[in-house]
Amino acid sequence: MKVSSNQIFNFNAGPAMLPSTVMQTAQEEFLNYKNSGMSVMEMSHRGGHFQEILDKALVNIRKLLQIPESYEVIFCSGGATAQFSSIPLNLLDEDDSAAYSLTGVWSVKAYQEAKKFYPRVVSIFDGKESNFSEIPNLRDSDIPSDAKYIYITSNNTIYGTRYSQFPNLKTPLIADMTSDILSRELDVGKFGVIFAGAQKNIGPSGLNICIIRKDLLQNRKSPTPVILDWQVTAKAGSLYNTPPTYSIYMAGLVFEWLLDLGGLSAIEKINEKKASILYETLDETDFYQTFVPKANRSMMNVVFHLKDTKLDSKFVEESESYGLVGLKGYRDVGGMRASIYNAMPLEGVESLINFLKDFEKKWG
Ligand SMILES: Cc1ncc(COP(=O)(O)O)c(C=O)c1O
Numbered sequence: 414m415k416v417s418s419n420q421i422f423n424f425n426a427g428p429a430m431l432p433s434t435v436m437q438t439a440q441e442e443f444l445n446y447k448n449s450g451m452s453v454m455e456m457s458h459r460g461g462h463f464q465e466i467l468d469k470a471l472v473n474i475r476k477l478l479q480i481p482e483s484y485e486v487i488f489c490s491g492g493a494t495a496q497f498s499s500i501p502l503n504l505l506d507e508d509d510s511a512a513y514s515l516t517g518v519w520s521v522k523a524y525q526e527a528k529k530f531y532p533r534v535v536s537i538f539d540g541k542e543s544n545f546s547e548i549p550n551l552r553d554s555d556i557p558s559d560a561k562y563i564y565i566t567s568n569n570t571i572y573g574t575r576y577s578q579f580p581n582l583k584t585p586l587i588a589d590m591t592s593d594i595l596s597r598e599l600d601v602g603k604f605g606v607i608f609a610g611a612q613k614n615i616g617p618s619g620l621n622i623c624i625i626r627k628d629l630l631q632n633r634k635s636p637t638p639v640i641l642d643w644q645v646t647a648k649a650g651s652l653y654n655t656p657p658t659y660s661i662y663m664a665g666l667v668f669e670w671l672l673d674l675g676g677l678s679a680i681e682k683i684n685e686k687k688a689s690i691l692y693e694t695l696d697e698t699d700f701y702q703t704f705v706p707k708a709n710r711s712m713m714n715v716v717f718h719l720k721d722t723k724l725d726s727k728f729v730e731e732s733e734s735y736g737l738v739g740l741k742g743y744r745d746v747g748g749m750r751a752s753i754y755n756a757m758p759l760e761g762v763e764s765l766i767n768f769l770k771d772f773e774k775k776w777g
Pocket of ligand 1: 427491492493494495519566568569570571589590591592610611618619
């Protein structure tokens with residue numbers, strides 16, 4: 414049975430669903446933003462309306478993550494991938510080294526990009542042999558003394574793993590938080606740089622947000638391409654060139670939604686509940702299988718397999734007619750993946766659980 418004739422629950426990994434109240438506000442304001450007679454999409458990024466939107470978004474993300482004054486926050490474009498280049502090109506000089514922890518495709522891509530420019534960059538953990546189900550317990554002694562930074566992916570979107578806790582390290586910790594930013598409480602002070610593509614927990618794709626400890630914004634000897642240069646973006650208040658204005662507006666609405674909900678402690682409780690009831694259902698039977706060790710399980714991307722893989726296409730087909738879309742797993746991993754970011758309501762997960770039980774009854 415479909416959830417309702419016009420409602421679906423969207424489990425896509427990203428771009429992903431946005432909170433319905435945010436979408437409604439955007440719809441109401443779409444043609445005529447605050448009596449300006451224009452859509453936000455049509456406004457100058459140098460005008461008063463947009464400046465207000467930008468300022469408010471910056472204040473609110475600082476509030477949500479309790480970002481200390483010693484950190485700069487900038488909005489950049491080019492998605493999270495742009496930061497794979499920006500990080501080494503802002504933090505390293507010619508003969509410098511950095512350490513990468515490879516817990517999935519996205520950290521491998523970031524590592525390869527850094528290595529292209531800086532051959533002394535090293536990997537200190539490679540999860541490939543465990544099919545990326547492992548998360549290392551990083552300690553200072555694992556990190557080469559000459560590494561300028563240590564790079565991690567906090568949540569591995571494809572494999573459904575995450576760092577449940579973040580290490581306290583002497584070397585600046587750089588984290589790609591694309592798929593779990595704003596999903597749990599966070600001590601920003603543990604990190605040198607945090608960055609995230611917007612398309613999961615923040616807003617539309619293309620935008621990314623960088624939170625950078627100010628002492629890391631030093632002058633390098635080698636030049637940085639201007640569009641990737643954090644200092645240039647920071648000095649210009651994220652307005653060096655035309656930023657992705659509509660995405661910033663949507664991000665601002667999402668930040669307000671989260672603050673109204675009670676901030677990160679409130680959303681973390683909701684996320685814990687959603688993930689725990691879903692994992693419990695999967696663990697109750699061997700009709701479904703989860704290969705990720707419990708300690709490493711992601712709260713955002715729940716990856717599971719059907720024991721009988723011949724049923725995979727039937728599962729996807731029947732889930733879609735039930736109103737549950739986007740459950741097919743990543744192509745290299747197979748199986749299923751339910752992405753349950755902040756905007757996925759509890760009812761969406763409950764509906765998935767009902768479907769999982771019905772499907773097992775029918776085919777188990
Ligand atoms: C953890 C992580 N990092 C980076 C990326 C790449 O993001 P983008 O497509 O915005 O470059 C993704 C994409 O889903 C991701 O999940």
